[in-house]
Every structure is written in structure tokens, then in C-alpha cells.
Amino acid sequence: MEIANKVAVVTGGASGLGRATAEAFVARGGRVMILDRDATRAAEVAASLGDSAAWVECDVTSADSVSAAIAATKEKFGAIHVCVNCAGVGSAMKTVGRENVPHDLGVFETVVKINLIGTFNVLRLAAAAMAENEPGEDNDRGVIINTASVAAFDGQVGQVAYSATKGGVVGMTLPIARDLASLGIRCNTIAPGIFSTPLMNGAPDKVKLPLIEMTQFPKRLGHPPEYAALVCHMVENTFLNGETIRLDGAIRMQPR
Template sequence: MNITDKVAVITGGASGLGQATAEAIIAKGGKVMIFDRDDKRGPEVADQLGDNAAFTQTDVTDEASVKAAVDATMAKFGAIHVCVNCAGVGSAMKVVGRENKPHDLGVFNMVVQINLVGTFNVARLAAAAMAENEPDEDNERGLIVNTASVAAFDGQVGQAAYAATKGGVVGMTLPIARDLAPLGIRCNTIAPGIFNTPLLNAAPDKVKQPLIEMTQFPKRLGHPKEYGQLVCHMIENTFLNGETIRIDGAIRMQPR
């Protein structure tokens, strides 16, 4: 798919990996609708990106909110060709913690709702809009890119909830690709390692530095623009489908 004039919706597009993806798509001549909860930063980022970008406040876990965001995109740009799911939250809680306190079920459910259910909610509604597109010369109508994490494979101590959601995103990649294949819609997943994003920057150095040490090369945090570059490659490479790709500097996370 040629990115020029194509329309992408990006959850979590007001910061981090989502913002970097929006910048990359705009730079290649595409159009972007930012789906984000942050109604202060979202409009600011859209303004920075120019006339081919817009913002709509969105709760990815709420069906009505996402439907309204899809409708706003159609009204603004007339189509959806690409959906990139970057919205997500982290958590750090052992299954059984100090004084034998069990993991808070509400926290587990919240992480599942945002990271897994929210991803699927947006993907399914965006795909329904994509199905109305005229197919291109390769019979393609659209692409979904979901965001997992290396925690899907190397979950650390305290990451049961987070790893479960990211493993779920990986697990549904191929079934979604198979479901949508007759419609000419692809689905891929990116599993980032440690990236220089607000989510990771909230962690203290004593948490970040050991993760950097586990990264083989280059020994640093990933740059969000490198995630955006991979999204753009997935858009442009039509034969890439049903796949999860790690982008992690060859990190294999240890238990702690």
C-alpha cells in the first residue's frame, strides 16, 4: 500500500510510539486521525502535524466512544486505510505480594480492558470501515498494526497482567489476519523492547538501567521513530501479513 493520501487512525497517538508513528505517516504523505484520551495534548500534536492530521478524544475500551471516533474520521477524511493500536498501560504487581497479599483483580482487569480488549475493539471497528474501501491493484483494502511487547515472550517478575495482555495481542494476530483476508485487510503486530516513551520514563533509573544492560546492540533505549519506521514498512510491504515482529535490540529479558 502506498502511504500517500492514505488515512491512518492511531490510538495513543498523542505521545510516545503513537505520536512517532503519526509523524512518520504524515512525512510520507499520509493523513492521520489521533485517537487518545488526552484532550489537551492530542489537539496540540494534531496542530503540530498540520492540515493532514486531526484529533478525536477516544476511550478504546468503550464501544460508543470508538464508533464515534471512527465516524469522525470518516467525516474528516472519507476513509480509513490503516489502524495502528499503540494505546496501552503497564503494571507491576506480583501474583502474591508482601504479607501474602494476592494480586489486585481490579488492576488485572483494567490492564486487560485497555491493552487487549481496547486493541480488539478498535481493530474490529476500524476493519469494518476498511471493508468499504475500493480495493487497490493487489486487492488490498487496509491494514491493522497492533502493539504487543517483548513481555509477551519474556515476561518479568510482576508482569503477569501486562504479559498476559501482550501475549493475547500476539495470539490474535494470525486469526485476525485469517478472518480479514477475504476482505483484503492485513493484520500484523509489533513487539517492542524498551523504548524511550513516557510509559518507560516513568520508571526510575534502577529499573531502566538493568533493561538497557540486557539489550545486546545497540545498548540503549529504542527511539520511537524506529517503531514508526517499522509501521511504515508494514504499510508498504503488502506481503507482510499475520506476523509478529520484535524490535528490541536482541533483548531477552531476565526474570528481574
């Protein structure tokens, strides 16, 4: 699928990986609707991208909020061809912590609701919109790209909630691709390693430096445009479907 003249919805598009994706899509001639809870930042990013971008405040966990965002995208740009899910949150809590205090169930539920349920909520509604598109070459109508994490495979101490949600994103990739095959809609997932995002940059050096050391080469944080470049390839390479690709500098995270 060519990106030029196609329309993408990008969750978490006001910062980090989502913003880089929106910028890359517009640079290639596409149009983007930025979905984010941070209305101020979303408006700033959309304004920086000109007439090819717009924004809508959106809570990915709410069916009504996402439905309104999908409707706004179709009204603004006429269709949806690509859905990129970058919205997510992290957590750090052991299954049983100090003094035998169990993991807070509310925290676990919140992470699951945003990272896993929120991802599915957006893609299911975006896919329904894509199904209305006229088929292109290879009878393709759309592409869904989700964001997991290397924590889906190498979860560290304290990452049980985060790892569970990202493992869920990986696990639903192939079934979704199979579900949507008859509609000409593909589904892939990117599992990033450690990237230079606001979430990671806000962590202290005692957290970041050991992770950089675990990265084989290049020994640094990933650059968001590197993630965006893989998103664009997944859109353009029509034979890439049902797959999760690690983008991580060969990191294999140790327990701590």
C-alpha cells in the same frame, strides 16, 4: 500499499510510539486521526502536523467512543486505510505479594480491558470501515498494526497482567489476518523492547538501567521513530501479513 493519500487512525497518538507513528505517516504524505484520552496533548500534536492531521478524544474500551471516533475519521478524511494501536498501560504486581496478598483483580481486569480488549475494540470497528474501501493493488483494502511487547515472551516478575495482555495481542494476530483475508485487510503486530517513551522515561534508573544492560546491541532505549519506520514498512509491504516482529535490540529479559 502506498502511504501517500491514505488515512490512518492511531490510538495513543498523542505521545510516545503513537505520536512518532502519526508524524511518520504525515511525513510520507498520509493523513492521520489521533485517538487519545488526553485531549489537550492530542490537539497539540494534531496542530503541529497541520491539515493532514486531526484528533478526537477517545476511550478505547468503549464501543460507543470508538464508534464515534471512526465516524469522525470518515467524516473528516473520507475513509480509513490503516489502524495502528499504540494505546496501553503497564502494571507491576506479583501474583501473590508480600504477606501473601493476592494480585488485585481489579488491576488485572483494567490492564486487560485497555491493552487487549481496547486493541480489539478499535481494530474490529476500523476493519469494518476498511471493508468499504475500493480494492487497490493486490485487492488490498487496509492494514491493521497492533502493539504487543517483548513481555509477551519474556515477562518479568510482577508483569503477569501486562504480559498476559501482550501475549493476547500476539495470539490474535494470525486469526485476525485469516478472518480478514477475504476482505483484503492485513494484520501484523510489533513487539517492542524498551523504548524512550513517557512511560519508560518516568521509571527510575534502577528499573531502566538493568533493562538497557539486557539489550544486546545497540545498548540503549529504542527511539520512537524506529518503531514508526517499522509501521510504515508493514503498511507498504503487502506480503507481510499475520506476523509478529520483535523490535528490541535482541533483548531477552531476565526474571528481574
